[in-house]
Amino acid sequence: MLLLLYICFKKVHKLEGHENEVKSCAYSVSGRFLATASRDKSVWVWQVDEDEDFDVCSILQGHTADVKFVVWHPTDDILVSGGYDCSIHFYCFDGDDFVTIQKIEAAHDSTVWSAAFDHSGKYLVTVGADKFLKIWQQKWAESLQERSWAKLLELELDTRWPLYAVDWNHLTGHIAVSGGDGKVRIFNFDFDSESLTKSGSFTVEDEVNSLRWHPTIPQLLSVSCDDGFIHLLTHDC
Template sequence: MSPNPPLPATLSLLSPLTPPSLERTWLTSPHPRLPLVATCSADKTVRIYSLQNFNLLSTITGGHKRSVRSCAWKPLVKGESVLATGSFDATVGVWRRWDGYGNEIDGINGDYAGGNMEVNVNGEGEVGGEGGGESDEDEEWRFAVLLDGHDSEVKSLAWSPAGSLLATCSRDKSIWIWEDLDDGDNNFETVAVMQEHSGDVKWVSWHPSEECLASGSYDDTIRLWREDVDDWGQVACLRGHAGTVWCVEWEGEGESTIPTANAEAGSSDGASEDETTRRNNTWLERHNQTGPRLVSCSDDRTIRIWTKQPRPRANPHASSSTGPGAIPSIIRPASIDETWSESAQLPGRHDLSVYSVAWSKRSGLIASTGADGRIVVYQERFVEEPPAAATTTEAKTDVDAHMDGADGDADGNGQVQAEEQPSLPRTEWHVIAIFDAAHGIYEVNHICWAPRVDRGRKEGEEEEVLVSTGDDGCVKVWRLER
């Protein structure tokens, strides 16, 4: 039997983040503006590292009584960094730090570049340094507020794209949505508590531009949530996984995620430049109709892509019912329920549970990792056949979304007439890189994409790296080379 052909890309270790935690690390979150990452650990701390020199900059302690399971940076904040942390002690902490301390050094504020500063919270909830002094550095991080409501371990949390809402989920099977009132007093208001999941809720993730939340659970389902009028509710339930859904992530928006033929990777099908442009334009048109897709990973060792089905367009030529008893369609209540289907399953390369999956907003690549310690990178490509000959072979899944009303206008017989959708060029996913035993014998709990700027690079020339977080307490930064 001939050996497997070499993969078109390789993963190489750029550097570990030092020093590591002495206990298990769960997740690493890249800062939205600065070359920093925050890593949460079983030792009850959150560590802030530099992505430029890979060194520890500060350690946040004292906010939680048990392992810190998740952390997330608030987006769109100017002049300040805001970090939310979720813990096995059932609480959520919010931390703040002014970005204006010190002078700029290598793109990081001077006090960050200066070294390792530990910030602790005392019994009164005030922030103080190791020596209890009152210097600016001692007050680098401020413990702003503790959100209390969950009955059990907080597993995941995420800020909405505008930063006004914070979603948290727990082993207590609930999802809470908190609103940051932004009143200067660090006040948060509970706006929703959703309890439709029948098992632990492992993950929450916001749509990149809309207030739509996706969740994954121990009950093997993915659920989507939106606000309707003044209350939050489920708009879809995606079934297909045969095990715990550990992670759900959204595709990015924009042309960067449109799959293109890559001759270097062996995916070119000989299509002309005009044909390639046509396929990309068709793909983009449909993508704009359906919006970003979802990727999920599970205890069943599979990684699946989910696509929202566009609502049928009304046929302008269809006749409508008239008469004194007819109700104008303009006041017909529209259903907020959505129909999603499983559109792809990525090649199986994991031998054990897949804990984490990340969809690059920049390149469209997907990376995965899990209990087998393996990191796998996937690329989407057009199928090597003329689009006209393509047939729809999307896998079907049970979707608990019910259309309460007809989408579009009905004809005289009450039949909905919709415009036919253009055929979508087919794509398939290929493995382009694999790295075994990324953290030695230990499980890898999380992986994410992060931008990184080397010294000498101009603004906008940052490279994208992968960051893995493992049971060995280490966080590693990887470079994908093609």
């Protein structure tokens, strides 16, 4: 039996400023900031005040092509963006504005489509049109502006299609990745040895655009596809 739950929403704000399609948006873990990314090559950060009003905090224009995603660090107000220019950018709040703390040129050989942090924020995984999965390790510093990331490992997947989506399970450490071939691959990252091993795979009917692990049910993964369906998958972790 299919149970449909209807929840009533109403529009409370309409944020304007981007000159082209907005491709991604994400709230910071603190809830103080909303980041948006656009085909106009910019990343905007909006600050949320106590009355739930949104003011433009920063307009970041370091990318030279479409920005495909923004993702926040799980514990700090550190923002990451990536896109068509093959680079990933890291930003942090300096008290007045968001500033770029690191720019990794040619992070992938083609479009960087998606990224996700592990539960601690020490590691970042990225995937791209070059069919590579890459993990970046944080070089910790007390000051957010002095932190940086370096490539820890990379793995070329056995596919001729781009990788569009990746998510890191904060409960189990598993990484799910998929893309144009409709195959969802599950990897296990060993935090002690800092190594990556494949632990399973699923095949869905069409190209995968996005996937997300459930935040409290460790085995449940939702996958959105070009066939118009949302596939709910379970993995024996």
